[in-house]
Structure formats: C-alpha cells, structure tokens
Amino acid sequence: MTAAAAPAPPLTRTAPSGFGGATHDLVTMTRRSLLRILRNPSMTVLLVGTPVVLLLLFVYVFGGAFGAGVAPGITPGAAGREVYLDYITPAVLILTAASIAQATAIGVAMDMTGGIVTRLRTMPVASVAVHGGHVVGAVVQTLLATAVVLGVAVLLGYRPGANLLGWLGLAGVFSLVALTLTWLSVAMGAAAPSVETASNTPMILMLLPFFGSGFVPVETMPTAVRVFAEHQPFTPIIEVVRGLLAGTTVPTTTAWTALAWCVGLTVLGWLWARASYRKPRVTR
C-alpha cells in the first residue's frame, strides 16, 4: 500500500546535454545493444552461418568450374576450387557485414514501431545515441563475425598473406565498412513503416556485392552490367579487402574511391536516420 508517501526529493542529474552527454548516452545505448546481441545468440549463429553456407556452396559446388574461369590456365576441379576460395573470400567477408547490417535494421524497426523509441523521444536523450548504439554494437558484432568466417575460410585452405600492418588495415576497413552498412540499414530500419519492410529493404546490401567484382571478374560481364559493377561501391571496397588480405598493394585510386564511398554513404545514412528519428509515426 501507500507506505512511501514522503515527497521524493528531486533527483540529482548531471548535465544531460552537449558532447559529453551525447557520448554518455551512446555508451549506454551501445551497452544495451551488446546485451541484446548476447541475449539472442541464435541470431548471431544465423548471421555467421549464412555467409559460411554461401562460402561452402560457392567453393564446393561452383568452385571447381568457376575457379577455371577466374584464373586462366587452371584445370576445373580441385585446383579450381582452391583458386575460387581465394577469389571469393573477401566478398564473403563483406557479405557477413551486410547480413549483420540487415539484422540491425530489423532491431531498429522494432524499437521504432514499438514503444521504446517513443519513450526515448520523451526523454532528454541525445538522438544520435539511440541509433548510434545499434551501429556501434553492429560494428563490434561484424568484427567478431568476420573473424569467425575468415577462420572457416582458413580451415578450408585459404591462406592470407597479410602482415601485421595489413591486419590492422583490415580491422580498420571492416570497422569502416560496418559503420557504413549499418548506418544505411539503420536508416532503412528507422524509415520503414513496419518491421517486415525493414527486413526486406536492406536485402539490397546483400545482393549488391554479387553485381561487382566479388564473385567473378567484371571483364566477363556484358557491357551494361560491367559498367555498373565497376562503378558501384562494393567493387572498390572488395578490391581493397582483397589486396590487404593477399598482402599485395592496392591501387591508390581504388583505395580512395572505396574510402570516399564509405564516408559518403555513412553521412547519408546518418542524416537519413536522424531525419526519421523525430518524424511522427503512425503507431496503431
């Protein structure tokens, strides 16, 4: 019953605004996002499982024949599979990042369509933190998941040639790519009218790598597709990953193009997500 009827004194609160406040909120929301990932391990298994299955499929079903296609002079069969594993590992790692981004969009849409974001919007919480928590959580998840998928590739016989600097570069590239893909998918999730839409729209992030240099050389494609493949963002990104993994040099223009795409799309996704955050929604 009404035991504690004494007036509650106003609670102390530290300054909730400004850069410090936003960082504090981002840390809080990131912790929530990581907790949610831990609480839903079957999702992580699925997210790592999908690219692993694709890797097995591409290497053991298509690889024998495709390998001969990506490197002239290779005989179909075992030698083809080995070459093809080498060829597609970078793209499969990027697919891993894309699949995590897609799952993140669903989480964001659930927050947005349920009561959670509605509550957060009535609180003095830095708006960047609400979506930012999902993004940072997804970046951490991506780094761990790509490491696992890479491990599977190594078990299958993939031998990366990167040195220490190369590995650091790869960690940087994957963080940036994850940041880009998740801000885009978070924006898609935040703008989606329903959770179903949010699970479909980011599918484009999973499909696009196939229309690039990730699985077959672009030279083998018909002109229209090739022009698209050469100029879409995933191609330079995959080429940078390929070069860093192999320990070979990456052409400077390719590296700059990849960086420009990542930065540009990150800003786009962030602005789009921010615009959706305060937009009134139909809640019934």
Place this chain on the structure above:
Amino acid sequence: MPTTPAPAIEVAGLHKRYGDQTVLDALDLTVPVGTVTALLGPNGAGKTTTVSILSTLIPADGGTARVLGHDVAREPQAVRRLIGVTGQLSAVDPLLTTVENLRLMADLLHLPRLEGRRRVTDLLERFGLTDAARKQGQQLSGGMQRKLDLAMTLVGGPQVVFLDEPTTGLDPRARRDLWDQVRTLVAGGTSVLLTTQYMEEADQLADHVAVLHEGRLVAHDTPTGLKATHDAGSLDDVFLALTDPDRAGSARAGHDSTEVA
C-alpha cells in the same frame, strides 16, 4: 528545483489535424500541480494525440501547450527533463531483464551510479518486481510488463507524469496496486494526466475529469461535480450522455468547464 507557480499542464486553443481530419479543435485544459486529471473520451477522440503533443512527440498545428511553464514546442528539452511518459505501447525492452530495463533509464537520465542503483532497488520493491528482477521483459506477464513500464517512467523522479491507458489488461488487484502507486506519486507532489476507458479509475483517482469529444472538452469538472450536473449515478452514465453521437451538438454547449468547489 524550485516549485514554479505555473500549472503542471496548461493547454490553450490547441489544434491538431491529420490531413482533412481535425482531431483537436481549440482544446483548453489546465492541470494544477499535485493533482490528477483523467482525460476521457471515445476511441479516436484524440487522447493519445493530446498526450503526444504534451510530451513533445508530435507538433501541434496551433495553440499553446506548456508543462510547468515550459512551452512544449519551443523548449522541448526542458519539458523532457520534467516529464515521465507511459505510452499506450509497451516501452519495455523484451530482451533485457527487469533490472536492466530500469538501469537503462537511470543511465539515460544521467543519475549518478549509486543514486541510480538505489532508485532502481527502491522501485523494484515498490512495484513488487523484486522477484522478477532477473527475468527478461519477454518473460513477464502482461501485467508485470505494465508495472515495469510505469516503474521505468518513474526512475528519474518526473514532476509531471503522463499515463496513456495505464491499466488496460490488468487484473483488478494489479489495477488497484497501480492506483495506489499513482496516489503515492501525487502525495509526493507529482502531477498526473492519465487517459483511461475505465470510469471507475477516473472516479477513484482523478481530482478532475475532462471529457474529450469531437476535438473539444465537453466537460471538465470534479467527478462528484460531473455526476451532480448530469444527475447520474456513475461516471459511466455521464460519459454516455456526453458522447452520445445523436446529441453531439448539444454536448458542445457543455464545453465551458463548470467547476464545483
């Protein structure tokens, strides 16, 4: 924080449209500090819309709305520091435990760590959630989730609390428990605006009852006053009389509040 002479909620000439549909048409409403006002009205009357405007979620198309003197459109952050909102939809994270949900609020409100912890323990006890502290949101019953939702609203010690149909789906005992919580809050000086479809709830809890119909208040009075004016035995009868579709025109005549002291 010093007590402001301003009312907890002050709404004047509030307008809200969705497309061609006028939802709020010159709504006036005042909630004095330390009192409970129940906002009643048929489904679709605009109760949630009113709460959404007051809690800075959506903009109004005209008129002013102030919370403890702060204009919701011009000083939304100041308003957000003063209010707590339990919406019609659950704001409980299904994957986090009861404690984690409450701590999330404490952290987002920047309560110092120890104070936050104490506050969470205190709320767990007050709402009878201590045994469910380590359960995930999705493992709680609907009623427990609703309690947790309200407890989350109170973590920051808000001065003005909005409750949008807080007891929907609760069993009679849980409902009464929740009423006690609201009474405790108000005894502590908090002001409450609640919407409900349960007339008994309004009768039990509210100092003032406001009935929203066709975009305006068709009545604003104490529960006793309303029953007396309408010569009705219960608020149910008052509600039915005021929101009768056949006498919508005459209902409007009762727009001016008739305060009974």
